[in-house]
Amino acid sequence: MPSAVLTPHGSRFTKPAPLHTGKVLVIVRNQQEQNADARPTIAAKVPDTSGYDTVLIGSPVWNMRAPMTMSAFVESADLTGKSILPFVTYAVSGLSGTDDDYRAALPNVDVGDGLAIRGEIVADAGLERDEWLKANALAVR
Numbered sequence: 001m002p003s004a005v006l007t008p009h010g011s012r013f014t015k016p017a018p019l020h021t022g023k024v025l026v027i028v029r030n031q032q033e034q035n036a037d038a039r040p041t042i043a044a045k046v047p048d049t050s051g052y053d054t055v056l057i058g059s060p061v062w063n064m065r066a067p068m069t070m071s072a073f074v075e076s077a078d079l080t081g082k083s084i085l086p087f088v089t090y091a092v093s094g095l096s097g098t099d100d101d102y103r104a105a106l107p108n109v110d111v112g113d114g115l116a117i118r119g120e121i122v123a124d125a126g127l128e129r130d131e132w133l134k135a136n137a138l139a140v141r
């Protein structure tokens with residue numbers, strides 16, 4: 001059965017805040033959004049996952065969790081009855097409980113074991129990625 005890969009990077013889910021550019025301001029904005037338990041506006045159309053049984057959801061780890069836009073996404077996409085496989089890039093803290101955050105946000109959805117790849121070595125992580133896909137019965141192309 002088909003699977004879909006959704007990441008905030010490629011499709012630019014969030015509308016950039018004009019006053020926040022540069023890494024320090026990204027850190028500040030993220031902290032503010034976490035403190036407010038915010039659901040940032042998703043600028044792009046939320047992808048239609050209706051034709052998929054398994055959806056892979058990817059993001060960086062920001063301050064020990066996925067960016068708040070990921071919460072906005074999983075709460076606005078209809079993922080009922082699907083299997084979710086979370087994956088993250090990180091600097092030091094691994095999955096950081098992002099998989100459990102998705103389980104808490106999606107109590108009626110099967111959230112599988114996540115994959116965490118250190119951002120700096122992501123270009124060399126193909127084998128690890130493929131093993132994770134195979135372990136989850138997904139075809140490697």
Ligand SMILES: Cc1cc2nc3c(=O)[nH]c(=O)nc-3n(C[C@H](O)[C@H](O)[C@H](O)COP(=O)(O)O)c2cc1C
Nearest residue numbers: 026027030060061062063064089090091092093119
């Ligand atoms: C606002 C912000 C917060 C971050 N918080 C964490 C963190 O808590 N743990 C961690 O391991 N990495 C953290 N990082 C590092 C990113 O996870 C890492 O740079 C990223 O996954 C690499 O992918 P990218 O180049 O696509 O952003 C943070 C980065 C930013 C910008």
